[in-house]
Amino acid sequence: MLDNLQLMSKDNLRFNSKAIHGGQEPDKAYGSVMPPIYQTSTYAQSTPGGHKGYEYSRSANPTRTALENSLASIENGNYGLAFASGLAAIDAVMKLLKPGDEVVSTNDLYGGSYRLFSKIFEGFGIKFHFVNMENASTIEAHINKNTKLIWVETPTNPMMNIIAIKAVAEIAKKHKVLLGVDNTFATPYLQQPLDLGADLVMHSATKYLGGHSDVVMGALVVKDKELANKLYFIQNASGAVAGPMDSFLVLRGIKTLHVRMQRHCENGEAVANFLAKHPKIEKVYWPGFEWHPNHAIAKEQMNGFGGMISFVTKGNDYKEAIKIVENLKVFTLAESLGGVESLAGHPASMTHASIPKEEREKTGVVDALIRLSVGIEDKNDLIEDLDQAIG
Ligand code: P1T
16 A cells, blocks of 8 residues: 555655645546545455555545645655644654663653653653753763664744754764654745655644644655555554545645745744834744844754744743733634644643643743744734734
8 A cells, every 4th residue: 555655746846836736646537636535434346355556544545645645745755644643643653662762852842742752652661861952962962772763843842942953863873763853843845854864754734734723633754665664554553544534634735835834934023023122022932033042053954934933921920921812812822833823822831731840941931931823814913913912
């Protein structure tokens, strides 16, 4: 079935064209330009094993295949795999490991990823080292003969630290350790980790790839066939696959990814600059600022700085932060990110509540931190909304 996942054609196009055409062909049955939603669990066989490439939709489904080909294309990989959620995709990666294996992971990462690592896979005998990777050389101190995987999230959620993927990839290669990069915040429009030496790219497709806050999905993309086969085996054996309707929605989302990301970047810059000048705001975290500690790396490995911004109120005032998120009218107070609509979140009590307070505060996730996912509305409406909410 893996052959169905292989990139078919149109992989020499530029990114904006690949977002629309990459890995795509008109449907073979009637030439429909969008892949049909094959809402079926199973496929007729003429004789046992006599099928047309599909036998059961956990193993493969044509709508999912279309999406998986598109994912492979936009990430410059050879194989894409779609899962029921971002965490299901990470779960599949962790199942490559055995008890006794060790992982060096970014310390500032999505709270759910931290929970999966520390509460599920630690229990299965896998050891995690949560490390500040802003200086890639600090990773090496945590690598030993049991280390099998380096897990990087960049930009990090929610502190917007940038990790130098190329430098980490060199360390991973030197020690023959797999490198996985969670590319959810950047998207392949801004950053292509496989080209920088990563072995595996992961997405919460729930976010920018889907782009419309109407689907929960995860994705993996790899270049290497052997690694793809191992992950495909886990995808089928564990079964947390993306459904056909959701696959269709994310495929549709990807077709406008480049246009949406352009606007997310433009609006993100305007909002970040507004916040940075505001007298009631203490600190703004956005990698596009020249004073951001990792700005030079961001400039080197990204094609823009995105629409994710975190900030802290003056005096680190928790009550003030809560008042602001409650006062917002155009921004919606909600978990998640990457949709066309602007969202605001309070990481300490929402997306990162599963990280013990002491741990999260070490990375800067204080109680007064607010995270914004800047959408693609008119930027002046977003700035006016923040202005009235901050007061
Ligand atoms: O929610 P799910 O599709 O399972 O994806 C998990 C995930 C993985 N990696 C990153 C960087 C993420 O941001 C997420 C999900 N994040 C949120 C829901 C959030 O609001 O931060």
